[in-house]
Amino acid sequence: MSEPSAPAIRMTGITKSFNGVTVLHGVDFEVAPGEVHALAGGNGAGKSTLMKILQGVYSREGGAIELFGKPFDFEGIHQAKAAGIGMVFQEFSLVPSLTVAQNIYLDQEPLKWRLIDDAAMQTTAGEIFSRMDVNVDVTADVAGLPTAEWQLTEIAKALSQDARVLIMDEPTASLSKNEVGALFELIGRLKAQGIAIVYISHRMDEVFQIADRITILRNGSNLLTSTLADISPEEIVNGIAGKELAAPPGDRRTVPEDAPVLLEVQGLEAPGIDQVSFQIRAGEIVGLAGLMGSGRTELARALFGVTKVTAGVVRKGGEVIDLGSPAKAIDQGIALVPEDRRLQGLVLDHSVRENLTLPLLDEVRSNGLLSRAKVKTLSDRLIEAFSIAVARPDSPARLLSGGNQQKIVLAKWLGTEPDVLILDEPTAGVDIGTKAEIVGIVKRLADEGKAVLVISSEYPELIAMCDRYLVVREGRIVNSIGAEMINSEVDLELAVQGIGS
Amino acid sequence: MSVDAQERQEAQAGGGFQLPAWFDWRRDIIFIGFVVIFLIFAILLGDQGFMSSQNLLNIARQSAIIMVIAVGMTFVIANAEIDLSVGSIAGLTSVSTAMAIAAFGLVPGILAGLVTGAIVGAVNGALVAYVRIPSFLVTLAMMGVAAGFAQWITSSAPIPIIDDTFTGLFGSGNIGPIPGLVVWSLLAVAVGAVALNRTRFGRKVLATGSNRTAAEYSGINTRAIKFRVMMISAMAASLAGMLYAGRLQSGRFQWGDGDELTAIAAVILGGTALAGGRGSIVRTMFGALLMGLINNGLILAGLDSSQQQIIRGIIIVLAVALARGR
Numbered sequence: 058m059s060e061p062s063a064p065a066i067r068m069t070g071i072t073k074s075f076n077g078v079t080v081l082h083g084v085d086f087e088v089a090p091g092e093v094h095a096l097a098g099g100n101g102a103g104k105s106t107l108m109k110i111l112q113g114v115y116s117r118e119g120g121a122i123e124l125f126g127k128p129f130d131f132e133g134i135h136q137a138k139a140a141g142i143g144m145v146f147q148e149f150s151l152v153p154s155l156t157v158a159q160n161i162y163l164d165q166e167p168l169k170w171r172l173i174d175d176a177a178m179q180t181t182a183g184e185i186f187s188r189m190d191v192n193v194d195v196t197a198d199v200a201g202l203p204t205a206e207w208q209l210t211e212i213a214k215a216l217s218q219d220a221r222v223l224i225m226d227e228p229t230a231s232l233s234k235n236e237v238g239a240l241f242e243l244i245g246r247l248k249a250q251g252i253a254i255v256y257i258s259h260r261m262d263e264v265f266q267i268a269d270r271i272t273i274l275r276n277g278s279n280l281l282t283s284t285l286a287d288i289s290p291e292e293i294v295n296g297i298a299g300k301e302l303a304a305p306p307g308d309r310r311t312v313p314e315d316a317p318v319l320l321e322v323q324g325l326e327a328p329g330i331d332q333v334s335f336q337i338r339a340g341e342i343v344g345l346a347g348l349m350g351s352g353r354t355e356l357a358r359a360l361f362g363v364t365k366v367t368a369g370v371v372r373k374g375g376e377v378i379d380l381g382s383p384a385k386a387i388d389q390g391i392a393l394v395p396e397d398r399r400l401q402g403l404v405l406d407h408s409v410r411e412n413l414t415l416p417l418l419d420e421v422r423s424n425g426l427l428s429r430a431k432v433k434t435l436s437d438r439l440i441e442a443f444s445i446a447v448a449r450p451d452s453p454a455r456l457l458s459g460g461n462q463q464k465i466v467l468a469k470w471l472g473t474e475p476d477v478l479i480l481d482e483p484t485a486g487v488d489i490g491t492k493a494e495i496v497g498i499v500k501r502l503a504d505e506g507k508a509v510l511v512i513s514s515e516y517p518e519l520i521a522m523c524d525r526y527l528v529v530r531e532g533r534i535v536n537s538i539g540a541e542m543i544n545s546e547v548d549l550e551l552a553v554q555g556i557g558s
Numbered sequence: 559m560s561v562d563a564q565e566r567q568e569a570q571a572g573g574g575f576q577l578p579a580w581f582d583w584r585r586d587i588i589f590i591g592f593v594v595i596f597l598i599f600a601i602l603l604g605d606q607g608f609m610s611s612q613n614l615l616n617i618a619r620q621s622a623i624i625m626v627i628a629v630g631m632t633f634v635i636a637n638a639e640i641d642l643s644v645g646s647i648a649g650l651t652s653v654s655t656a657m658a659i660a661a662f663g664l665v666p667g668i669l670a671g672l673v674t675g676a677i678v679g680a681v682n683g684a685l686v687a688y689v690r691i692p693s694f695l696v697t698l699a700m701m702g703v704a705a706g707f708a709q710w711i712t713s714s715a716p717i718p719i720i721d722d723t724f725t726g727l728f729g730s731g732n733i734g735p736i737p738g739l740v741v742w743s744l745l746a747v748a749v750g751a752v753a754l755n756r757t758r759f760g761r762k763v764l765a766t767g768s769n770r771t772a773a774e775y776s777g778i779n780t781r782a783i784k785f786r787v788m789m790i791s792a793m794a795a796s797l798a799g800m801l802y803a804g805r806l807q808s809g810r811f812q813w814g815d816g817d818e819l820t821a822i823a824a825v826i827l828g829g830t831a832l833a834g835g836r837g838s839i840v841r842t843m844f845g846a847l848l849m850g851l852i853n854n855g856l857i858l859a860g861l862d863s864s865q866q867q868i869i870r871g872i873i874i875v876l877a878v879a880l881a882r883g884r
Contacts, residue, residue, distance in 0.1 A: 150776070163762075173761065
């Protein structure tokens with residue numbers, strides 16, 4: 058290219074706003090060829106916006122981008138690709154029904170007499186993999202491949218387009234330990250070939266293992282850029298979490314020592330879950346703390362009968378219960394407030410009333426038919442109890458704000474009067490005020506003697522409500538920590554990462 | 559997925575019979591189904607002349623028009639869309655071709671047929687790809703509009719075609735011993751098979767049908783693909799309409815009535831996934847032949863049309879269920 062010392066990427070003063078809200082305030086970002094540069098920051102810090110500008114998905118409003126010393130103005134994904142920007146997607150972007158080779162060359166197929174030359178394609182795909190020094194069957198359908206090979210295929214696809222910059226977004230989220238090791242070796246080889254890698258991850262141990270430098274963004278601005286040798290994990294966690302988010306421990310609840318064990322799990326095995334055992338007492342709020350892909354959600358799904366339990370025993374109030382299906386779990390008094398309320402929690406086109414009474418249809422019948430009066434009475438009661446701000450309960454749920462939708466999902470499941478409540482990301486995407494309300498509701502439910510299991514990536518909320526934390530890693534519970542040990546988000550993050558005290 | 563594969567392995571290991579590795583049950587059942595049903599008919603209906611070369615040629619001729627429609631339909635279904643309007647497009651095309659031949663002659667007649675397909679296909683495609691209305695609804699509406707239009711402009715009456723060149727070219731003629739209809743259908747299969755398997759366009763159709771987001775991220779203009787797929791289906795249907803017109807020497811709104819279901823059945827029997835992403839024109843051809851085979855056999859067996867419909871329905875469900883069961 059030009060001068061040998063030119064950085065692979067130099068982004069200076071990048072600004073971007075959506076609907077008048079500025080999300081990037083003049084961000085600088087620089088990656089050298091052959092460097093692995095970690096990009097970190099909390100939710101909404103601007104990482105993904107910055108990377109989407111680099112990939113040509115969004116256009117920047119201000120600032121400049123240089124690639125290998127040459128100024129560059131992308132006008133879309135195609136140009137960014139042509140300039141050598143490759144992306145390894147977090148949710149994989151392969152076509153399952155095509156083979157590995159067909160995916161790598163999708164829309165770039167080698168032609169012979171204007172027809173696709175599958176043989177040539179397989180040969181060159183094989184060459185890319187041997188350059189990566191990994192072994193993947195290029196003729197296999199992607200649908201049947203293990204996750205790690207999907208990812209290798211994605212990397213090969215980027216390399217087939219002569220990528221000189223690779224963006225990896227949480228590349229290890231769905232990999233096993235061995236696969237992570239193999240990926241890191243591959244990253245090492247790619248570095249040696251002079252490829253610049255932007256590595257986005259929440260896992261500190263990985264960042265320290267693989268990255269040369271780290272840039273931390275906070276609220277759309279640069280917080281710091283440092284070599285990993287000059288920074289401690291605590292500093293990084295502090296930088297990501299920040300001070301303004303740190304929640305006050307608040308009024309600590311106490312669960313009486315003699316409170317009965319309501320839910321007891323012994324040696325549970327299910328997809329993504331390995332030998333999990335724990336107990337929750339009546340009135341206790343337990344936080345399931347772990348990184349994305351650690352097995353948090355898988356555990357919730359197994360307990361609610363969504364996925365099949367292959368081994369182990371679950372007792373409720375001392376009695377062994379059968380978790381064959383969600384219907385059985387509901388019968389046993391277990392309720393799950395799912396992660397994605399739009400997909401799993403609500404029928405958006407149905408009215409607020411219909412949504413609220415959906416799990417309770419048996420209770421709102423008279424003479425075998427649904428009774429409008431009963432639906433109204435029950436839903437009015439729930440709307441009031443959960444202070445759902447809804448002007449017309451007969452209008453579709455889609456018209457409500459995210460916070461109110463989430464309250465409907467909560468109310469809907471609590472109408473079934475469960476003893477055990479599992480909440481998966483209950484405060485995701487709701488406003489601050491509603492978050493506080495939801496925390497209050499959960500505490501009140503625990504005070505009524507329910508056992509609550511909360512999964513959340515939002516540590517302030519977790520800290521504000523939990524009495525105890527179970528740390529999940531690789532499908533196992535590795536630690537149980539009392540709330541008194543966790544005084545800040547940094548404490549919790551360090552516990553989740555398995556570093557520090 | 560893995561559990562499935564495991565079970566399959568166990569079933570194969572323990573079950574005594576082993577399928578070769580290249581054999582994909584779900585995809586290839588059409589070949590077994592075709593052979594099995596063929597053999598059953600050959601044994602049961604041998605005395606009724608089932609195996610005569612005349613009858614076998616008949617099956618090929620009777621399957622030919624459906625085959626042409628089904629080739630287009632394979633692109634649509636592999637793209638995870640559906641086209642219910644093909645039967646009506648065939649009827650409308652037969653009418654527009656017949657009227658144009660009567661008024662202006664042979665070449666304008668053929669052009670009128672092709673233009674009919676192009677217009678309907680462009681409307682279907684634009685509504686599906688750019689207005690983003692589900693293809694099921696668009697083509698359900700188009701099914702009624704096209705058939706109604708054909709009936710309206712002809713006042714429900716057939717339009718005779720007396721141009722021998724046209725009828726000889728489309729459907730009534732022979733090339734040596736081979737019926738022209740069969741030649742047309744083989745041509746459609748050959749072009750379709752190469753286009754779907756060996757061109758970038760075909761690859762894009764499969765990719766868009768399997769995972770639209772991934773296709774977009776790979777730089778594929780998935781809207782343009784959807785538009786072109788609906789266009790292909792309508793053009794295939796209008797060719798089928800001209801074949802009806804040539805073979806029956808007239809244009810009538812009822813030609814092609816109900817063909818959409820037979821064509822869809824042929825495509826599904828051929829192993830193309832309704833969810834999109836997989837499709838094979840050659841298997842579609844066998845799907846169409848199987849539909850023709852079943853019709854022919856049931857007629858020879860002396861069943862009336864109501865009984866034929868019942869048996870045909872059962873066979874289709876059985877075949878598809880068998881393909882899924884593994």
